Amino acid sequence: MEVSEKFLQTALDGIHDCINIINKDFQIIFVNEAASKMGGKKRQSMLGNKCYTQLWEKSAPCESCATGKVFETGKSQQVIKWETGFDGKKYCMEHFVFPIADKEGNVEYAVEIFRDITERKLFEEEREQQRLELGKRIRELRHAYEELESLQSQLLQTEKMASIGLIASSLAHELDTPLATISGYCELLAEDTPDEKLLGRIKTISEQIVKCQKTIRNLLDFSRKSNYERKLCNIHHLINNTLSLIEHRLIIRKIKLHKIFNDKVPLLFVDGNQIQQVILNLINNAVDALPKGGDIGIETRINTEPKSVDIVFEDNGFGISDEDQKHIFTPFFTTKEPGKGTGLGLSICNNIILAHNGKIVLESKAGTGTKFIISLPI
Ligand SMILES: Nc1ncnc2c1ncn2[C@@H]1O[C@H](COP(=O)(O)OP(=O)(O)OP(=O)(O)O)[C@@H](O)[C@H]1O
Ligand SMILES: [Mg+2]
Known part of the structure; x- marks a missing residue:
């Protein structure tokens, strides 16, 4: 079928995509209505002129021009790129160029089809953005869920520890009376016994009972709900009382205790109960860091500027890594296995101090040990 130029023009003018036919010299030999509109020029003024001057306002063929590539390779090309239109707006254009060859197979012309896919591209980008956003939300949610789960198990652990504390204090209460009775009977026995050997044995029993009573008193003092009562306290007494609660742990672990107490340390206006709680946790932490035994030092010293007292707790245990040091005062941070620590110790200590x-x-x-220095104002 012979097709007239006019017929072809009318047919291609009805298409929304821009269509140009370019010869080997980059001259425009055909433009449809949409292409001349895009170029912002009259069709007649474009024909016979270079495509790069008419369509892209350039003085030489465009860099990485798909049409040039079609002439070079004889193969169709497809490129998608963002371009600035004559109105200054950004457009995403899909360039599709295919060759028209003569009978010998030499490419004579290239047909360019430009399609504005800005809307589709924006929609795709928005969808991609939404997909990424959704992924981020899901990750955040998963993270929050894991955190919640771990907090829940820590909370359970804390509750368990609290109820063990309650049981311990009621047990101490229960033991106080029978111990007092045994102690009383020992005294009576001692009065009635003339036998020196027997008397020695009764004395040993009495001494051990006094020790038990002391431990129990300390435990009761410690577990009693404190009304945050501050009074002048002897720090060395507080340390010694606390030590009597955990002496057995030190002995079992073969830990040597080194006390360097400065006699000149004045009485401090503190809540004795709370300070004992701090001391207990710091010593317990040190003991936990010495699974194979070692040394714990407790030293008191006076600072003049500002006027304060330092209590230094030092151990030569496994120490704390730089990374863990950032978290140790955070509630529930613990490196101990479940059931061994709640991770509340140091955060409570910090609050108290x-x-x-x-x-x-x-x-x-x-690897080399840990030193905690507590400073309390005088
Ligand atoms: N002397 C120490 N040596 C090595 N690590 C320590 C020492 N003191 C604290 N840590 C580290 O700090 C973490 C937090 O201590 P913290 O006292 O707050 O909690 P915990 O001892 O794990 O549990 P809890 O005191 O509630 O029983 C410990 O799990 C441990 O990793
Ligand atoms: Mg602790």
Whole structure:
């Protein structure tokens, strides 16, 4: 079928995509209505002129031009790129160019079809953005869920510890009376016994009972709900009382205790119960860091500037890594296995010391030991 140029023009003008036919010299030999509109020029003024001047306002063929490639390779090309239109707006254009060859197979012309896919592209980009956003939300949710799960198990652990504390204090209460009775009977026995050997044995029983009573008193003192009562306290007494609660742990672990108490340390205006709680946790932590035994040092010293008392707890245990040091005061941070620690110890210590206008400073190197310095104002 012979097709007239006019017929072809009318047919291609009805298409929304821009269609040009370019010869080997980059001259435009055909443009449809949409292409001349895109170029912002009259069709007649475009024909016979170079495509790069008419369509892209350039003085030389465009870099990485798909049409040039079609002439070079003889193969169709497809490129998608963002371009700025004559109206200054950004457009996403799909360039599709295919060759028209003569009988010998030499490419004579290239047919360019430009399609504005801006809307589709924006929609796809928006969808991709939404997909990424959704992925991010899902990850955040999963993270929050895991955190919640771990907090829940820590909470259970804390409750368990609290009820063990309650049981311990009621047990101490229960034991107080029978111990007092045994102690009384020992005294009576001692009065009635003339036998020196027997008397010695009764004395040993009495001494051991006094020791039990002391431990129990300390435990009761410690577990009693405190009304945050502050009074002048002897720090050394507080340390010694706390030590009597955990002496057995030190002995079992073969840990040597080194006390260096400065006699000149004045009485401090503190809540004795709370300070004992701090001391207990710091010593327990040190013991936990010495599974194969070692040394724990407790030293008291006086600072003049500002006027304060330092209590230094030092151990030569496994220390705390730089990474863990960032978290140790965070509630529920623990490196101990489940059932061994709640991770609340140091955060409570920190709160107590801050409430006393003091501070806790940590010096530790993984592998060489740990030093906690508590400063309390005089
Ligand atoms: N002296 C220490 N040596 C090595 N690690 C320590 C020492 N003191 C604290 N840590 C580290 O700090 C973490 C937090 O201590 P913290 O006292 O707050 O909690 P915990 O001892 O794990 O549990 P809890 O005190 O509630 O029983 C410990 O799990 C441990 O990893
Ligand atoms: Mg602890």
